[in-house]
Amino acid sequence: MTPRRPTRPVFVGDDRVGVVQIGGGLPREGVPSDPAPVTVQTMTAGYTHDIDKCVAEIHRLASAGADIVRVAVPERKDTEALPEILNQSSVPIVADVHFHFKRALEAIEAGVHKIRLNPGNISDRAQVRAVIDACRDRHVPIRVGVNEGSIVERKDKHKRLKELGAVFSEHKHGYMLAIMVAKLEEYLELFTELDFHDVVISAKSMDATLVIDAYREISSRFDYPLHLGVTHAGPKETGCIRSVAALGTLLAQGVGDTIRISYASDPICEVEDGLELLYALGLRQRVGADLIACPTCGRIQVDLFSLVQDVRQKLADEIELPIKVAVMGCVVNGPGEAEGADVAVFAGDHRGIIYVQGQRVANVPEEEILDALLEECVAFQDRVRNGTAKLGDKKVEIVPPDPIGELGSGWEKMAAERMGHTDLTLGNT
Numbered sequence: 061m062t063p064r065r066p067t068r069p070v071f072v073g074d075d076r077v078g079v080v081q082i083g084g085g086l087p088r089e090g091v092p093s094d095p096a097p098v099t100v101q102t103m104t105a106g107y108t109h110d111i112d113k114c115v116a117e118i119h120r121l122a123s124a125g126a127d128i129v130r131v132a133v134p135e136r137k138d139t140e141a142l143p144e145i146l147n148q149s150s151v152p153i154v155a156d157v158h159f160h161f162k163r164a165l166e167a168i169e170a171g172v173h174k175i176r177l178n179p180g181n182i183s184d185r186a187q188v189r190a191v192i193d194a195c196r197d198r199h200v201p202i203r204v205g206v207n208e209g210s211i212v213e214r215k216d217k218h219k220r221l222k223e224l225g226a227v228f229s230e231h232k233h234g235y236m237l238a239i240m241v242a243k244l245e246e247y248l249e250l251f252t253e254l255d256f257h258d259v260v261i262s263a264k265s266m267d268a269t270l271v272i273d274a275y276r277e278i279s280s281r282f283d284y285p286l287h288l289g290v291t292h293a294g295p296k297e298t299g300c301i302r303s304v305a306a307l308g309t310l311l312a313q314g315v316g317d318t319i320r321i322s323y324a325s326d327p328i329c330e331v332e333d334g335l336e337l338l339y340a341l342g343l344r345q346r347v348g349a350d351l352i353a354c355p356t357c358g359r360i361q362v363d364l365f366s367l368v369q370d371v372r373q374k375l376a377d378e379i380e381l382p383i384k385v386a387v388m389g390c391v392v393n394g395p396g397e398a399e400g401a402d403v404a405v406f407a408g409d410h411r412g413i414i415y416v417q418g419q420r421v422a423n424v425p426e427e428e429i430l431d432a433l434l435e436e437c438v439a440f441q442d443r444v445r446n447g448t449a450k451l452g453d454k455k456v457e458i459v460p461p462d463p464i465g466e467l468g469s470g471w472e473k474m475a476a477e478r479m480g481h482t483d484l485t486l487g488n489t
């Protein structure tokens with residue numbers, strides 16, 4: 061992992077919902093700063109003017125782990141709803157302003173914590189100046205976000221053809237990358253002229269490779285924090301791969317300070333997958349259990365995939381500490397692959413042996429594995445909380461049987477014979 065790229069820090073929030081820092085590592089107004097953990101954002105799916113539904117959605121997204129939630133304010137009735145939404149929100153709220161700068165002014169007046177402007181939609185300098193002035197007065201940061209879909213001139217054909225002539229010859233993406241960066245640069249000139257630097261920037265595309273190149277380019281040109289995202293990534297099933305390819309590459313190279321994974325599905329998935337990406341890269345301290353499990357494998361003798369999904373759901377409901385839990389299909393390679401797990405189950409012929417930090421604690425039939433495993437996880441969490449156990453303190457230590465020979469029913473007898481004892485025999489606790 062490359063160390064995080066230092067940026068100016070930006071602060072989003074207030075005393076009531078708390079203040080979330082984006083980026084950092086460079087001084088702000090002469091005060092040194094450290095980089096903040098990468099944050100996760102998402103956007104509500106319902107109408108903002110439907111206050112109760114909007115607030116319920118914000119609470120749901122915040123409970124799933126969203127650090128910041130964005131709401132759309134395309135109409136006056138949406139900004140009119142903001143004071144009550146802000147009053148009830150538990151996380152900082154960003155107002156996404158579409159075509160009318162007045163929605164930005166109204167949102168700022170309502171007390172919103174951050175504004176998102178799209179240079180492709182609001183380009184009049186006087187209007188942008190008015191928004192900047194209002195944000196400065198209220199200490200409200202602005203995200204300047206260019207999108208591939210809105211950046212190309214569409215009304216003026218002559219202008220569009222001229223823009224499409226712009227090329228970054230060293231990049232495979234040619235004109236599109238050039239236009240995105242040029243538009244962002246041009247827009248930010250006004251911010252610099254007005255000495256307004258409370259800014260986060262983004263440059264999104266639906267093409268993961270263009271996203272990587274665009275963020276690399278803008279990270280070398282600006283010291284503002286970066287909001288990473290692949291726009292219009294598609295349904296979760298494919299959008300996940302697209303997003304992780306782009307955002308994972310950038311984050312591993314130290315680029316990116318806040319992320320939004322965009323799916324054509326429930327925004328909860330955006331939050332869960334965003335957090336999982338940050339956990340996987342070690343960029344956030346995990347909240348909740350860390351579950352590992354076997355892939356497809358010919359040695360598995362229980363319905364492992366259903367079990368894993370059930371375990372995942374139960375752990376999400378009951379476990380708050382980063383307990384490492386392993387659900388392994390066999391005891392042959394399982395112990396080695398579950399190295400470091402706090403709680404582990406190794407399946408055999410329709411049974412499961414459960415270990416807690418190296419101690420064998422149960423041997424149960426397949427239909428009891430879920431409850432027994434969860435019970436051990438909850439008990440272990442209690443012990444960690446009361447100080448009688450420590451996460452990751454001991455390894456799962458099982459001497460596995462020699463994985464030679466035919467596995468299947470009766471393998472445990474063969475394994476026990478090979479090991480010269482019966483301790484691992486399934487069915488004997």
Ligand code: SF4
Binds near residue numbers: 355356359389393397
């Ligand atoms: S632990 Fe056993 S079941 Fe799981 S992948 Fe390894 S060999 Fe296969």
